[in-house]
Amino acid sequence: MESARLTAPGGMFVEVTWLQSALWVGLALLASLISIRLFISVALVEIAVGAVAGNAIGLDITAWVTYLAGVGAILLTFLAGAEIDPEVVRRHFWSSVTIGTVGFIGPFVGVLLYAHYLAGWPWPQAEIAGLALSTTSVAVVYAVMVEGGLNRTEIGKIILAACFINDIGTVVALGVLFANYNLWLALFALATAVTMWMLPKFVPWFFRSVGNRVSEPESKFILMVLFALGGLGALAKSEAVLPAYLVGMMLAPYFLKERVLAQRMRVMTFTLLSPFYFLKAGSLVKFQTVAVAAGLIAIFLAVKMATKFIGILPLTRAFRFERREGMYTTLMMCTGLTFGTIAALFGLTNGIITQDQYTILVAAVIGSAVVPTLIAQRWFHPKIRLVEEEDGNGDEDPARAGRLRGVAEGA
Numbered sequence: 001m002e003s004a005r006l007t008a009p010g011g012m013f014v015e016v017t018w019l020q021s022a023l024w025v026g027l028a029l030l031a032s033l034i035s036i037r038l039f040i041s042v043a044l045v046e047i048a049v050g051a052v053a054g055n056a057i058g059l060d061i062t063a064w065v066t067y068l069a070g071v072g073a074i075l076l077t078f079l080a081g082a083e084i085d086p087e088v089v090r091r092h093f094w095s096s097v098t099i100g101t102v103g104f105i106g107p108f109v110g111v112l113l114y115a116h117y118l119a120g121w122p123w124p125q126a127e128i129a130g131l132a133l134s135t136t137s138v139a140v141v142y143a144v145m146v147e148g149g150l151n152r153t154e155i156g157k158i159i160l161a162a163c164f165i166n167d168i169g170t171v172v173a174l175g176v177l178f179a180n181y182n183l184w185l186a187l188f189a190l191a192t193a194v195t196m197w198m199l200p201k202f203v204p205w206f207f208r209s210v211g212n213r214v215s216e217p218e219s220k221f222i223l224m225v226l227f228a229l230g231g232l233g234a235l236a237k238s239e240a241v242l243p244a245y246l247v248g249m250m251l252a253p254y255f256l257k258e259r260v261l262a263q264r265m266r267v268m269t270f271t272l273l274s275p276f277y278f279l280k281a282g283s284l285v286k287f288q289t290v291a292v293a294a295g296l297i298a299i300f301l302a303v304k305m306a307t308k309f310i311g312i313l314p315l316t317r318a319f320r321f322e323r324r325e326g327m328y329t330t331l332m333m334c335t336g337l338t339f340g341t342i343a344a345l346f347g348l349t350n351g352i353i354t355q356d357q358y359t360i361l362v363a364a365v366i367g368s369a370v371v372p373t374l375i376a377q378r379w380f381h382p383k384i385r386l387v388e389e390e391d392g393n394g395d396e397d398p399a400r401a402g403r404l405r406g407v408a409e410g411a
Contacts, residue, residue: 020060027053028275041377043143043278044370047337050282051366059283069280070240072273073139073338074226077241079266080142080160081248082255088157095319096158099312100136100165103333106307108134108173114303119296125357128347131174132361133304133368136166137337138245140369143274144332146266148381155325155382159332164245167339171242174343178350180237188236192229192243196250199225203254207261218261219268222251239342281337285366289359300364305372308334324380331376340365 031049035042053059089096112130115121121129141163142151150156179185203221210217225247230240248255255262290297312333316326344361347353353361 017062017064020062020065024059024065024276024279027279031275031279041140041144041147041373043140043274044373046275046278047282047366047369050279051285051287052282053279054283054285055287059279061280061283065276065280068273068276070277072269072275072277074230074240074244075265075269076139076142076274076277077338078222078226078244078248079262079269080138081164081245082252082262083142083145083151083157084160084164084249084252085154085157085256086253088154089161092154092158092161092319095315096161097165098319099158099315099329099333100162101169102311102315103136103162103166103308104134104169104173106311107304108170110303110307111300114299121357125347125353127177128343128353129300129357129361131170131177131343132340132347132365133300133336134166134173135170135336135339135343135365136163136333137335137340137369138163138167138241139274139277139338140335140373141332143270143278144373144377146270148377150382153382155321155329159329162329162333164249166333167245170339170343171239174346175238178346178352182236184232184236185238188229188232188238191232192246195225195229195243196246199247200250200254203251207254207258212260216264219265222247222265239339241338241342281341281362281366281369284341284359285363286359289356290363293356293360293363297360297363297367300360301367301371304336304364304368305334322382325382328376328380328382331372331380334368334372336365336368340368 027049028046031045032042034040034049035045038045050059108130110130111133112126115126115129116123119126138160141159145151145156145160151160206221207218212218226240226244229243229247233240233243309330312330313326316329321329341362344353344358344365347361348355348358
């Protein structure tokens with residue numbers, strides 16, 4: 001019986017899948033241990049570990065790995081949106097919108113012009129390059145801020161809001177330049193708009209009705225909504241992460257009060273799902289191609305960071321950010337990963353760019369996820385302190401306890 005089980009095609013497939021799962025989770029564990037040892041964000045270490053493993057042992061990007069990585073990106077983006085405090089956005093509306101808009105326009109135009117006039121890429125390929133390197137990585141920024149505690153500070157929420165504006169510019173530009181204008185796109189836009197309008201009214205009532213159960217009906221409901229909108233987005237040739245961010249923003253007021261639910265979803269995401277996303281992103285980098293085109297990759301990365309700095313850093317001064325906060329904000333706005341790889345993959349899938357160009361862009365995008373983040377974390381991370389707020393009876397208010405407030409210190 002045991003021999004028959006081992007030789008059966010179905011059984012062998014299951015066993016190989018479990019062994020592959022052990023390998024991927026083992027790499028995620030290794031990244032966690034390295035992160036703890038070196039005091040570096042685990043998201044960045046996972047990218048690096050994925051790159052080394054992908055080139056050394058050839059990680060197999062199976063359908064289930066791609067699916068888990070996609071779910072990880074969706075939930076990371078949703079949780080990032082759910083951290084954006086509407087009150088902070090209203091107080092800092094112009095800074096968030098201005099920084100996000102300039103953060104998109106600067107690198108898009110800079111990389112576009114360099115790719116076309118100096119690198120010799122045709123306009124459609126140069127447009128994909130500009131879009132891929134115009135982004136700010138919500139996934140990386142959010143993951144880093146959760147580890148450092150900045151996701152619950154005012155400066156952290158401003159950066160997340162600016163990231164949203166930046167990536168909205170990328171998505172809109174991608175749609176204007178390359179989208180298929182059809183019935184599916186109209187249906188996707190309508191469904192997203194209706195969902196955003198209904199959820200803030202429906203979710204509080206529904207979650208009170210089902211209560212806090214072991215079966216996690218709240219989390220399952222949110223997953224159902226995100227997957228449904230993601231499916232419509234795929235049919236419309238759009239991306240599932242965009243509605244996830246919008247839904248997260250609309251539910252932010254509820255999640256800011258219900259921290260326990262947010263924590264449960266965060267544990268699920270960071271334990272199982274986001275490691276597959278970051279490890280897969282790193283495994284897409286092929287060292288041989290990177291070695292051949294290292295100069296072009298470095299130039300693309302330099303153009304992105306230079307244009308971001310030229311546009312954003314003066315704005316942080318104009319909006320009276322402290323020096324450390326201003327540098328940290330600018331560096332985090334230089335990051336890129338989720339929408340950058342999405343734009344590059346869109347170009348490859350639709351035959352706009354070649355495989356080599358895709359590798360060049362993905363390497364530059366991943367470089368932008370690593371280099372500015374390491375600099376920001378090492379030298380410009382704003383200092384934070386824990387502020388425990390109590391109610392009138394001296395008891396800790398669970399909706400407000402443990403709030404983190406950023407305290408900037410001059411660099």
